Amino acid sequence: MYVDSAKNQHSSNLRWILPYCRPDAGRIAAALLLFAADKVLVMLMPILAGMIVDQVIGQGHEDRLPRLCFAMIAVTLGRSVCRYGYQMFMERFGQNTIYRLVSDEYEKLHDMDFTYFNHTRNGDIMSRMTSDTDAIRHFVSWVSYNILDAVCLFAGSLAVMFTIEWRLALALLAVTPFLFYFTWQLSKHAHPLFYAIRNSLASLNSMVEENIEGNRVVKAFVREPYETEKFDRHNDDYMERNMDSARNSRTYMPWLDGCSYMLQLITLILGGWLVIRQQMTLGALVSFNSFLWMIDGPVRQSGWLINDVERFNASCVKIRRLLTAEPRIVERKNAQAGVVQAATVRAKVNGEQTGDPVRIRGDIRFDHVSFAFPDDPETPILKDIDFHVAAGTRLGILGETGSGKSTLVSLVARFYDPTVGHVLIDGIDARQWPLDLLRRQVNIVAQDTFLFSDTIGDNIAFGAHRDDEQYVRTMASMAGADSFINRMPEGYDTVVGERGVGLSGGQKQRLSLARALADDPAILIMDDTTSAVDMETEATIQRHLQEMEGTRTMVTIAHRISSIKDSDLILVLDHGRIVERGSHEDLVHAHGRYYRIYRKQLGLQSGQSAGF
Ligand SMILES: Nc1ncnc2c1ncn2[C@@H]1O[C@H](COP(=O)(O)OP(=O)(O)OP(=O)(O)O)[C@@H](O)[C@H]1O
Known part of the structure; x- marks a missing residue:
């Protein structure tokens, strides 16, 4: 086993997955470095845009335009290299993590006894080994850095916006409590829904697997219509569970979008007013607006990311249940030594020759x-x-x-x-x-x-x-x-x-x-x-x-x-x-x-x- 299943048994899902990630610490560090470089570069773009507006358009320093354009191209190229680098590192890290996790799951399955297999459907086990594991891979190698990306962009952009025009930034900050409230609500309601989706998928898989195994019986009894109907019921249930989740997203996503529109509205009205009153340059407003677009992405994406996090949580629960399942048939500690000793004593008592103690007679x-x-x-x-x-x-x-x-x-x-x-x-x-x-x-x-x-x-x-x-x-x-x-x-x-x-x-x-x-x-x-x-x-x-x-x-x-x-x-x-x-x-x-x-x-x- 790569990780002792008894470890971190009661910790959060994130803590639980950490030991599986640890061997890739070097890769994660490299990805984080490239990620940080990308975030620095992304912050430069609006500043360069603002400089073009103020210095080239506003003040007529046309000679500065080629240099500023070149800087923008260099920043774009730099960003592409950084993004490619950290995405590749994260993908490799995700694949390695899942490799270790699946190996542990597989080993655990071999430890389980007949009682476990009597109770657990094959389709359920297959779901844990495939779709649940993939939900974790997706979280580790994609959702994780997108959450970090969203948080960094949001916090970083807001910080720079404060330096550009603190009054405008403060007005935007007033929207964030609503943002947190709606994401929290979305997450709270999504949790049981994703758990229901995973269970429904497991039932669907079990049903399909049973049908493939028993296809001869189905054909012999001409029960295809009955089995199709049964499949449709499972399929309907799976669709309904997904629709429940979609309905939950539909309930909160418009509010999150609304927050994003509020940010734009505040910037336009208050920013425009400050420019008219010459308390802010037009270039500063352009820069500010570009940063606003950077905030807009994380705000709109937050709903989708929350769904991915809940999918990850539901999958973790199912996989952790497998990894911490206790077989009833367990080997005694020091069984080998105990048996050797018992065989030796028995041979002495019966006056027999001590044979090979590990060969059963x-x-x-x-x-x-x-x-x-x-x-x-x-x-x-x-x-x-x-x-x-x-x-x-x-x-x-x-x-x-x-x-x-x-x-x-x-x-x-x-x-x-x-x-x-x-x-x-x-x-x-x-x-x-x-x-x-x-x-x-x-x-x-x-x-x-x-x-x-x-x-x-x-x-x-x-x-x-x-x-x-x-x-x-x-x-x-x-x-x-x-x-x-x-x-x-x-x-x-x-x-x-x-x-x-x-x-x-x-x-x-x-x-x-x-x-x-x-x-x-x-x-x-x-x-x-x-x-x-x-x-x-x-x-x-x-x-x-x-x-x-x-x-x-x-x-x-x-x-x-x-x-x-x-x-x-x-x-x-x-x-x-x-x-x-x-x-x-x-x-x-x-x-x-x-x-x-x-x-x-x-x-x-x-x-x-x-x-x-
Ligand atoms: N996992 C289980 N849980 C509960 N009861 C079980 C389980 N497996 C078997 N049984 C029950 O135990 C009883 C004995 O089953 P077993 O398979 O040992 O019979 P058998 O004599 O080998 O039958 P056969 O000759 O048909 O193979 C049966 O009544 C069966 O229903």
Whole structure:
């Protein structure tokens, strides 16, 4: 992380963004120098114009005209160079700041646990990473110096105007309280409106993303008109929120414009009167009027700048919420040292040899575990789960849909913590293991397969941390994938996923299994991994998995008894509770629920073809 998210947690948005800007301090200083030079030069222009009127036109010193014109051209050129310089510095500074901010956002996302993603819509996350971040870039690299520009021009011009004709300047100063009042009102009302716009945009993005992901379902059910209507509602809401903001601007902008007209009116009437009474030269009035034009810009621009500031504030709130979100699953302090110590003590107590303390052996124990999801804490999903699987053996889990099988295995990789009881890996509480060490050695082949838009080879080698073609092929063979990959036009170099060729459900499952095998986990969990694979291929995969017996603990969740019957221990789950346990033979002899399922599956597909 570039900036510790706990830092400046309660400070203003401006203070919060500062640490992201700090590495560009040199660039900011250079930009400020050029900016100051530009402001000095801009102040010279009206003075030169006044000199032309007084000295060349009024007093007839025509010989001074070329010099004064040359000075004006030099000032204009100087200003262009300064402006180009500081704008480029500020743009680079803005891009760098956003680079650091987005990197932190991305890293934070990887720290977040399942509970966060269960609650947060993808579109919302995407909005924070793109449009909200861009609103901050716009503020940092453009709005910031335009505010400074407006303040400097306003204050500087007013100061010079005081030296030209203090009575006229004082009269103009009387308008400023109105100016501050209207900008404050605009800002106060714009704040919630911009926040609503950001939320509405996030909803719109979520809706679009969901539709792109689910486009096949939408087409299959011919629900395009319904989805379009839904989109229109979100789109209308986004438009309405923007219109609210526009209405707010429309309410106060005319007043700000009115202030600007008041300034001109005062200058014309009072300035004209002073010139007529010869208390002010015409040249001085021309200079004064030029400075008035410089004040006019900031006054009219203030409304737009306030809107940009509020957009920045609303975006900051959303991004800060992400950066300060606390994952529920956190690693204990000094977890690595704790685990090494625990492994050493355990080895001494059991009279074992001290092996590699950071290599999990694969012993799993659930000690009276009950679990409820944090978003539904009143409903226990797992109830008093108590079992032990020795390292290197096989566990099979069977149960109706929704009985809690996937939830149970997600506790092994510590995607959630048990609400009651303990999950012990190699006799050490899962909460004590360093998270990356645990997850590197516990691999879950999830039910809903996900492949990256990359080559098949790279997808399989994703977690393997090795660039070994032969190894990838071996793992693909073990997962029963090698033959279909070889039939593809570009073999292992075929790009799959979003940009690549489509794959069948069974092919995807086999690639996910190959990816998990390539990771060489100590605990391999297969959650309905072969449900879409034909019986023959499944039998081949089972054979290969059997060859690995003893080298790792294997947990298989399945609805087909053929997938789990060779397990050393089979658990039958019902509504989150273990209702039967034992080996295949034990459970068949028990004539209970397992036996009934077994009979049913035998009846449906008898003999060899069913894999029994
Ligand atoms: N994030 C969540 N928040 C609240 N409840 C959840 C959440 N995820 C799952 N559940 C609920 O937990 C229960 C168990 O779900 P789980 O996915 O573990 O079942 P399963 O046995 O694996 O089902 P299947 O065989 O269909 O995959 C279900 O009733 C489900 O609705």
